[in-house]
Amino acid sequence: MIKSDFYTFKILRYDAKEPKKDPYFALYKIRVIPGLTVLGMLLRIRDEIDGTLSFRSSCRSAICGSCAMVINGKIDLACRTQVAVFETDTIILEPLPNFEVIKDLVVDMTPFWQMYEKVQPYLVRKSPEPEKEIYQSENDRKKIDQFVNCILCACCYGACPVLNRDENYAGPAALAKLQRFSADSRDERATGVLEKFNNEQGVWGCDTVFRCIDACPKDVRPTDGIVGLRKTLLKNKAKELLGVKEK
Amino acid sequence: MMLNHDILIVGGGLTGLRAAVGLCDKFNVGLISKVYPVRSHSIAAQGGINASLANNPDGRDDTWEKHAFDTIKGSDYLGDQNAIEIMCKEAPGVVYEMEHWGCPFSRFPDGTIAQRPFGGGGFPRTCFSADITGHSLLNTLYERAVYKKVKIYPEWFVIALCVDDGQCHGVIVLDMKSGKLIPVRAKVTIFGTGGYGRVYRNSTNALINTGSGIGMAYKAGVPLKDMEFVQFHPTTLIGTNILMTEGCRGEGGYLLNNKGERFMQKYAPGAMELAPRDIVSRCIMTEMEEGRGFEHPLGTYIQLDLRHLGEKKISERLPGIRSICIDFIGIDPVKEPIPIMPSQHYSMGGIDVNEKGASSVKGFYAAGECACVSVHGANRLGGNSLLDTIVFGKLTAQAIEEDLPKSKLKPKEKPLLALKKEMEKKISALSQPGGERPYKLAADLGAVMNEKVGIFRTKKELVQALDEVIKIKERYKKVSISSADLHMNFELQNALELENMLDVAHTIVLGALLREESRGAHFRRDFPKRNDKKWLKHTIAKIGKKGEPLISFKEVKITKYQPMERKY
Numbered sequence: 001m002i003k004s005d006f007y008t009f010k011i012l013r014y015d016a017k018e019p020k021k022d023p024y025f026a027l028y029k030i031r032v033i034p035g036l037t038v039l040g041m042l043l044r045i046r047d048e049i050d051g052t053l054s055f056r057s058s059c060r061s062a063i064c065g066s067c068a069m070v071i072n073g074k075i076d077l078a079c080r081t082q083v084a085v086f087e088t089d090t091i092i093l094e095p096l097p098n099f100e101v102i103k104d105l106v107v108d109m110t111p112f113w114q115m116y117e118k119v120q121p122y123l124v125r126k127s128p129e130p131e132k133e134i135y136q137s138e139n140d141r142k143k144i145d146q147f148v149n150c151i152l153c154a155c156c157y158g159a160c161p162v163l164n165r166d167e168n169y170a171g172p173a174a175l176a177k178l179q180r181f182s183a184d185s186r187d188e189r190a191t192g193v194l195e196k197f198n199n200e201q202g203v204w205g206c207d208t209v210f211r212c213i214d215a216c217p218k219d220v221r222p223t224d225g226i227v228g229l230r231k232t233l234l235k236n237k238a239k240e241l242l243g244v245k246e247k
Numbered sequence: 248m249m250l251n252h253d254i255l256i257v258g259g260g261l262t263g264l265r266a267a268v269g270l271c272d273k274f275n276v277g278l279i280s281k282v283y284p285v286r287s288h289s290i291a292a293q294g295g296i297n298a299s300l301a302n303n304p305d306g307r308d309d310t311w312e313k314h315a316f317d318t319i320k321g322s323d324y325l326g327d328q329n330a331i332e333i334m335c336k337e338a339p340g341v342v343y344e345m346e347h348w349g350c351p352f353s354r355f356p357d358g359t360i361a362q363r364p365f366g367g368g369g370f371p372r373t374c375f376s377a378d379i380t381g382h383s384l385l386n387t388l389y390e391r392a393v394y395k396k397v398k399i400y401p402e403w404f405v406i407a408l409c410v411d412d413g414q415c416h417g418v419i420v421l422d423m424k425s426g427k428l429i430p431v432r433a434k435v436t437i438f439g440t441g442g443y444g445r446v447y448r449n450s451t452n453a454l455i456n457t458g459s460g461i462g463m464a465y466k467a468g469v470p471l472k473d474m475e476f477v478q479f480h481p482t483t484l485i486g487t488n489i490l491m492t493e494g495c496r497g498e499g500g501y502l503l504n505n506k507g508e509r510f511m512q513k514y515a516p517g518a519m520e521l522a523p524r525d526i527v528s529r530c531i532m533t534e535m536e537e538g539r540g541f542e543h544p545l546g547t548y549i550q551l552d553l554r555h556l557g558e559k560k561i562s563e564r565l566p567g568i569r570s571i572c573i574d575f576i577g578i579d580p581v582k583e584p585i586p587i588m589p590s591q592h593y594s595m596g597g598i599d600v601n602e603k604g605a606s607s608v609k610g611f612y613a614a615g616e617c618a619c620v621s622v623h624g625a626n627r628l629g630g631n632s633l634l635d636t637i638v639f640g641k642l643t644a645q646a647i648e649e650d651l652p653k654s655k656l657k658p659k660e661k662p663l664l665a666l667k668k669e670m671e672k673k674i675s676a677l678s679q680p681g682g683e684r685p686y687k688l689a690a691d692l693g694a695v696m697n698e699k700v701g702i703f704r705t706k707k708e709l710v711q712a713l714d715e716v717i718k719i720k721e722r723y724k725k726v727s728i729s730s731a732d733l734h735m736n737f738e739l740q741n742a743l744e745l746e747n748m749l750d751v752a753h754t755i756v757l758g759a760l761l762r763e764e765s766r767g768a769h770f771r772r773d774f775p776k777r778n779d780k781k782w783l784k785h786t787i788a789k790i791g792k793k794g795e796p797l798i799s800f801k802e803v804k805i806t807k808y809q810p811m812e813r814k815y
Contacts, residue, residue, distance in 0.1 A: 051729030123349030
């Protein structure tokens with residue numbers, strides 16, 4: 001339900017090009033109607049009230065991953081958050097945590113993409129390619145379904161308490177991506193490749209407090225991926241101790 | 248500072264990434280994108296990609312020739328048949344290639360790539376990854392680009408294309424983070440910049456789909472083709488116009504009017520809900536105009552009913568649709584029909600190129616939605632746009648790989664530096680206070696295009712639209728933005744793109760006004776029949792001295808399929 005005709009948006013403003021100017025909350029009062037999303041309101045504020053406001057947006061349908069931010073204390077995509085869901089007519093918007101701010105709600109995603117690239121986020125094949133598709137059972141396809149859904153919006157990265165204290169931690173999205181390939185029946189990466197993440201900066205860094213699961217708008221459940229990788233690593237270790245050779 | 252590449256690719260969607268991974272081993276390639284590549288609009292494609300794999304038990308007899316015929320008929324015979332044949336022949340190969348690169352296609356019980364029926368297709372040949380096929384394909388190609396170490400410049404916004412003396416020299420870029428203007432020189436520039444949906448108020452397209460690449464090419468003197476052909480998707484969520492994939496109907500969904508009738512029975516008894524998009528959109532509009540729609544504060548609508556498919560099928564095959572409906576309109580399609588209306592969806596027209604992606608300007612190529620080969624003609628079939636992006640991204644790369652080593656093209660610094668100066672001046676003029684804010688003009692443009700250049704068109708409305716677009720172009724000369732900052736200034740970006748949008752709109756309206764017939768998605772109430780004698784030809788729009796489009800025509804390439812009446 002809409003709480004009143006006019007809502008107050010408090011938006012954290014900051015420009016890294018003017019580091020001497022402290023961050024501050026700018027207040028915008030704007031008329032709302034039912035069915036509007038936080039992104040819809042941001043666009044109207046930028047268009048009609050303050051053209052200097054910076055935020056990212058693109059698909060407006062929760063698939064491109066551009067508009068992750070903190071909305072009344074909760075991390076989510078602005079495009080899929082209805083204004084009416086809050087018990088208040090004040091909406092506070094802040095940039096995604098665990099990142100440097102470039103301007104206003106736009107953060108520097110570079111570390112996120114660097115971690116992503118580190119996990120070798122692609123299908124590794126050694127066998128010669130078949131003429132047609134590589135067969136995969138419906139069941140095997142299902143095993144990667146939740147991880148395939150990741151839109152790389154970095155909501156999980158912003159929510160992760162480990163990244164907050166250790167910027168070298170790979171983070172939930174990158175590890176979920178690693179599991180997406182590690183668990184793909186078609187992937188042929190050597191088991192040793194996972195060893196790179198068999199440490200505190202990798203799968204053992206996770207506190208398993210599930211903040212990433214709460215923050216994920218796509219139900220990817222990154223912790224499941226991290227736990228899955230831990231199991232694979234332990235299994236590999238056991239095989240190694242028992243002297244089972246890798247195929 | 249001047250940046251140099253052999254090959255410069257603009258656009259990080261499927262087309263740009265496919266071209267990049269094809270060329271990066273042999274050449275010094277740079278890929279520029281105004282967003283991080285995975286934010287590109289290819290990500291939003293839902294239903295699938297067509298290829299005659301014949302995996303579906305109901306489609307064992309499918310062949311690329313049948314795919315080509317369906318595409319030609321779907322195009323209302325405006326598509327160039329040689330190009331369509333190439334695309335359909337390439338289709339199985341590129342789908343297998345994407346699968347080998349990791350694309351998580353949905354599967355049949357025998358482990359092969361799953362395929363479902365789509366509109367205008369005689370066979371179930373649309374390969375899919377649940378209802379996030381674009382997301383799966385784009386991630387796969389981005390992953391491939393990471394593997395191949397393609398040099399990518401994310402959040403670099405191209406503001407002008409440099410053509411001088413019949414040759415392309417590169418582009419001028421605004422680095423959104425640093426706020427610097429950078430000239431980029433290249434022997435070859437490829438545009439994979441996407442469609443122009445945001446020229447319309449109601450569109451399924453992402454906010455970034457302004458068509459500014461098409462407008463920039465036009466401004467630089469590259470001709471555009473068939474701009475009047477605009478696809479309106481039949482099923483978009485009321486209010487937000489978020490796409491409800493054709494896969495909903497491919498999986499068996501019904502369209503219902505307020506009498507509870509599957510009204511497609513009246514219009515296309517053979518294909519029913521799976522008639523091509525142009526036809527289904529017109530039928531929905533007719534039902535609504537004749538009072539058989541439902542009323543809602545967000546507008547008149549028709550129902551897309553999936554309930555009979557059951558929760559299991561909906562959750563497995565259309566999970567994204569279900570969550571969009573729940574998040575954006577509070578409706579669970581398992582329990583309630585989805586309220587839909589048609590809205591702008593796809594740009595059939597675009598930069599005039601041949602089947603190698605080459606334009607008439609030396610060193611300038613385009614592919615994907617920003618280009619017009621033409622493989623979609625007057626109406627694109629669902630499942631053929633993802634195919635177009637990947638096939639022509641690949642073939643453009645192949646053509647360049649062959650031609651570039653033989654070429655003597657030497658891109659020059661001087662025209663790039665002059666263009667950079669010109670753009671600096673333009674930006675500084677936009678920063679002068681006192682004028683109208685750009686969003687007002689964009690809103691007025693969207694309204695005109697929606698109301699007067701929509702699914703049904705008439706001379707009277709098109710004349711008015713032309714007049715109004717020209718007036719908005721005049722107003723644009725005095726537009727003002729709030730800040731002269733160059734970094735992360737999205738209002739500046741919008742203002743720069745708006746100029747291109749106005750040019751794009753101008754060519755659409757003029758093409759629609761001149762084409763006195765009805766073909767595919769272009770329907771004139773005052774000329775309701777197709778007229779092959781006069782109009783079986785492509786419209787070409789080239790910029791005139793005062794910025795106005797000069798129209799000429801080009802013949803359609805016919806190989807073996809003579810135009811017939813289109814019945815479904």
